[in-house]
Amino acid sequence: MLGLVAMLSMTVQSQKPIVSGYLGKTNYGMVKFNTGLRVEHPEKWKKNTEVSSDYFTGVDFKSEFEMVYGHIFSNRFIVEGIAGLNTTSIDLNNMSSAFSYSFPSGFRSEYFNYFGYPKITDVYGGINTKFYRRKKGALAPIGVYYGLGLNFHTYTVHLNNITAQIRDYNLDQIIATQMNYGEFSYNLVELSGSFGATSALTDYLLLDVGFSVGWVFSGSNYYENEIPEESGFDSGLLEMLQLYQIGKLKIGLAYLF
């Protein structure tokens, strides 16, 4: 038998195969849960609004959900459409580049040391391509893969009810005050690379576990709606979002049809 196999391997022929998908099913809808360590992005923004950083240790876990539609185009290639709505926050105290701005001396007062965890909503959509590694035995959508993705994010920062410290030089004291800057939207583009593996739980259910590395960079609107007092906020926010998106563990449950 081995001889037969060796001989057959030597024969070079090819025909165009059809797409088999998984047991004949070439589409799937997937719910994905993304998580990972989050630094400087506390998850507890809803509960804690006081001016304090004691409750946040600086490390937390992300928790995002997204919806995915995937179509299997060949035995090695899948394209996914992704849509997601995510809520996160930032720790203003850590946004040193933005809010540690010092006014020139001579001013009567200056804002510094902003505290708070403003909510950020992220509405995003995009496409993700998956290349299944056939030399590792994969046959789309089963097996190990690597992928490339392009996502468009609209981040809305709710800069309300944040606390700022005002140093009043005349009085020579620091006064805490509530600030309401309103909402600011930013459109960002994310490029991501991913690797992972998909396995079948049943004939209809797939489990997809992967890790993605993303990088967001400026899109439209950026720097156009700056916080009046702090021109460095935008760039500070971008740095934080880049840090946020840089690595995620993604776990998805897909239904094949």
Added chain:
Amino acid sequence: MKPFLLCLLLYFFASTSAQVPDNFTRITCAGEMPEDFRTAFSEKYKQDVKANQNETELRKKEVQEFAVLTNYHNHNLLTGGSALYGDIVSVYANELLDKLLAQKPQLREKLRVYTIKSNHVNAYSSNQGIIYITLGLVGKVKTEAQLAYVLAHEISHYTNQHVLHAFENQKEVWSRGGSYRDLNVEERRLSTYKYSRESEFEADKEALDYYLEAGYSSGDIYTGFDVLLHGYLPIAEQKYSWQYLENDSLKISSYYLIDSVASIKDNDAVDDELLTHPNIHKRKEAVTAELKIRDSSSENLQFVVKGRLEFQALQDQVHFEMVNTFIRSGNYVSALYHIQVLQRRFPDHFFLKRMELMSWYGMQKMSSNLQKTLYSTGYRKVEGEQQAVYYFASKMPKRGINILATKYIWESTHTMAKDSFVTTLRRQSLTHLANAVKKDFLVESYTYKFSSNVKKKRKPKKLDFLKIAFVELFKDSIFNAAYHKAYEEVEAERETEEEEYTTGSNQLSDSYVPGVSSYYGLSDVNKLLFLSPKFYRIDLRKELDKRLIASDKQATDLNERSNHLSALAGVDLISLDKPSAADKTTDAFNDFVLIRDWLREEALYEGVGFYSYASNYLDGIRQKYDTDYLGLNYVSHYTEKNQFNGTYFFLSVMSLYGIPFYLNWQIRPLHNLDYVFVVFDLKKGDVGFYDLKTFPAKYKRDVINSHMYNSFNQLNRER
């Protein structure tokens, strides 16, 4: 003479002729399928574990190991198509058991004999009460008594549980403690051989009880031992004649003919220290000593169950099956020799003629494939008259084989030209010839002058004596036309290949994936004969019995899934060899054996257009199951420890940061997964579709599901 008397005579004449049919009937299974063939391997070994627990002092783990190893071997033989039941040989052997154990009905109930389709002379028994005998043994014994003694010997192995005790002995010898602890490896090995030889003596001795009680001749024990001693020889010694290849003008050059064949060695007292069986001399002496102290009032019969003529008729069928087996295994030299031996008794026998044609065709095919051929294995170790054929085949170059094969196939089939088998052989032999021999080598008339004064033992230059081989054939217009057409076709094919090579039109349209090779030549197959998928778990980190259990478990799962996945792809599977099923039938099993034989014959030539003899039976199979396709599938998962790599270790230590990576690499075992799915087009006798994949990956059920479904899906993609 009265008309009815004439009719009666004619009837009997016809009947006696039918005993040696002009055609050949394969030896096949018959009757109800025994439990041994039906029961799943997992059930068998579990039953054995229960049965053996109280029979031995082995540990529980060892009892399982013994049960698994022995049952797996049995199961493979029984379900793999090598063993036959209810066939003429098995029935006869079981009748011999009836006779030998006439006074021991309880023991008789525990034993059964099956036939192994092998030309080797052998018999063995298992701890489960199964005795196997080979066709080679039955074909070479001279009397029924000789066969009866072999069976009696195997019965003794069973009653004394020699297989189990040998296993116990192995465990004891190779254990760290115990009475063997002071012995070195070599001494321990010799000790196991010694134990085995003692068991053989014991079996020889006890066999006399059954044998003599049944009335068999004590003299046949000695001649039976001689059969075992010379088991490697053919069924008879007869000088091989090459006359059938020659005519008035063409004589085989003496360079290719052996002067004198090696004499048959008669040394029955070889050093048996490294053998599991005592030498024949010692066995004869032991039997003689035993016979002296026994009552020698035996009836001294050579034939009890069958008469001499009946026995010979059975042997004739076995001999024909042996020739078939030689052909199936590519041993054409032995086939040619045996055919000529049989032709002395059955001249002009249709089946033998076909086998002779097939032998020459096979030799031609093998020589054309530039492979190391079976038929040309060294002649020096061969003894007796058969050596002449081995000598000829070893010395004769590829071109010579091609010319002689084509010449013989065409010259000897004038009256068989309408036979499709013959037509195919004729056409294919010419194609091989045209590929191997330049056209201008063969002359069309006797005007060619060549030196006939070829000195002895000097290789004739360029096989000159064969230049005139086809002169007579060229007078035949049919041959003439076919000959020139074959050369034209081969030439055209070469030109096409050259063109494709230069233009690259035969390159892959799909991108290349390492480890993946697929050919999807079929696209509308919705019904498929399917051999049960096999799974081989080869985990070198684990003991063999664990691997076999895992293999069986996965194979069972794979079988179930193959039905589910094929149904999803719209392919109707017809399984002939279900691993265990109540509805298994003898009829389906015979078909499976036939297909297995065909596959084995095909595999010899690795699917390069060989016209196997077994393919003659395929038409019946195709019609019976209403499909032209046969599929097979196997998966193997191989695992081993990663070997220590000094360079990696050194580099990682030097860089420090590399240590975690090195440790990760070193600790992880190596995996390899093979997936094979092949579909044969039975009508063409060739491979029509395959998916061959090998990955450095672990076995995962869903991955294999995916590949298996894909294979079925591609096979029926035009649905």
